[in-house]
Amino acid sequence: MTPPPPFSYTYSPNIPELLLGLKCSLAISTYQTGKVVIFSPKDQNQLIQLPRNFDKPMGMALHNGQWAVATRDELIITANSAGMASNYPANPNTYDSLFIPRVTYHTGVLDLHDISFTNDGLVGVNTLFSCLSKFNADFSFTDIWKPHFVTELKPEDRCHLNGLAVDESGKPKYVTALGTGDSAREWKEKMLTGGILMDVDSNEIIGDALPVPHSPRIYKDGLWMLLSATGEVVKVNLADGKYDVVTKLNGFVRGMDRIGDYLFVATSKLRPNSSLFNEAPVAKSSVVCGISVIYIPTGQPCGHILYNTSVEELFDLKVLPGLMRPNILNHSKQMHKTSVITEKEVFWAKPERDEKEVVAN
Template sequence: MNHASNAPGRRRVNQAEAIDYQVTPSFVALLEKLGCSLVITNYQSSTVMTFSSLGDGRPVQMFAAFQAAMGLALAGDRLAVAALSEVIVLTNIRKLAPSLPKFPGIFDGYFVPRVHYTTGECSLHDMVFDASGGLLAVNTAYSCICRIDGIHNFVPVWQPPWISEVRPGDRCHLNGMAVENGEVRYATALGTTDVPRDWTERRLDGGVLVEVPSGRVLADGLCMPHSARLVDGRLYMIEAGTGTLLEVDRVSGARRPIVTLPGFARGLAVHEGYLFIGLSLMRDSKPFEGLPVERIGRELICGLVAVEIASGQVIGTLRYIGGCTEIHDIQVVPGVRRLGISGYDSDTHKLAIDLPELGLWLDPPPDDSQHLKSAMGAPAGAVARR
């Protein structure tokens, strides 16, 4: 997290100035065309970011602090964020967003925290609201898929057949899941090991894609697989260690490479024929040593790419050039063109009174200016570089 220094003689660092980006006009134009916004988690700086277009090619990004933010889940106006030892559910205060006191007329959607679940440190990766509206999460620390029920820390609902017990220790780095009609159908893991962090010894070829609930290994020999997704019945996933987006045959497990991307690819969201994929730089630690993606002959970046499913072509790129080296998860928020967000470090959630038939702001108005970065001309340096 980018903590501001209060030491004498030092200027307080504005979070919106610390995380800087470059974006291609085509990326912004795609958001305008699709009429959507993005939510992005940045684990390394404990930030959840929204990215939108103000129209006329002008990007806008907003920030909220959530400690070690990882997995995201979205259902309608509910957004779940997995943090270090908790899950926070935010709601979109649509009625109030256009009248946000500091930025009237800017936003048509705005997420504020409403519900807080204490989970303990679980390293929650992929999450989803299931068919019943409950929250499922891939619990990497405990090697299981679990339900967040608001009574227990979590309730295990599935674990790989090679895992002998639900205990902490990250035994196989279970990390991703693909959902169809509200049911989990596939999961990804970096190994089939049952010893804490033993998967790191075979990180180059020990990864698997597994059917759920049967536990049958559909594809193996993978290099750090992540982010399995089902799109119109077709199965996609990312082989993060090679930076490759793959389509996987649901019967044979045969893999078809679609595109190789310049980064450790993790986090995948789909909307209207496009995939938004997160890219991260390499960490200086053993699991990231010697990965094939480092030898693709291109500069690695941190950011997002938009890929057209039909052609496999990269349509546009959002690149972070300061304050952000890892992207963890992404969600597309459809029907919201200009999206904002606040966390517990702001009073916005306390001052926004959202009732079924009424919305109003209490005084004093919230000050979220330190969390906004746009191409509106302020703060200085906010104009996106093309």
């Protein structure tokens, strides 16, 4: 039998119709393959996959027409220039939105995980330095908060700070980490049972002994979180730090977003030779990579997108509301450098032609 092509995937029949009804597309980041991938509904029966190359993409953030992507050593901020989409030279009359790089912070290697737009600018979970960071033109980062048990900022990944939840006012409110260590990679000692949830304002631990927490998110009905080692999607009771399990998925859960009554959760396979997670409760059942859709009123999965080849690990997932056929440009092909955007007009520059080519033709 002929093996499936790279990046082949399957999906439950209801997914295209669901995305059409919700008027949205989905985006995932996969550092394992170096891609940001957009899934859009072509019609009620078909999906379109649009992969874009980024160097180790992890956290993503969307706000007011901007889309930020944290990569290996850069933080790239793109902006939707809808006026450029219709006459995009590579594929005109195809996209309803086009995110073009506008600002790139050359941060150096920080191992940025979750990032989010806040009322005080873009904030990232600086995992290597165990703090929350802001970004400007002067430094690789400016630290704005660290856990009370971290005594100094060193590139040692002391507690594996990873998740960030921003409240309705736009302030960083909760973070997750895999431990409370204050020495280099100390979190690995009790990784599967040492996870914590912290309140940024009070700098207090409000939940502990968590099985690899990720992706805390504040929604209209409270705080949600993923427990990666058990494959559980949970809601947190902030009064006592305990949680209720909404559903359990067969995968290493990390990356979550919501629109209306639907929750979209990214699931990853575990590496067969992983020394970090081979004892995790979800290790044997973590055999799929893709997106699971949960209908919140029932707490039950109601659809999926699953990769057959190439992609095994995801990091982040974002819903792109109101965008039915979006595109994002990277730095690879330099297409963004041919765009000129003003407050009133947009232009695609004509490509320059080599003198020899002109003469020859």
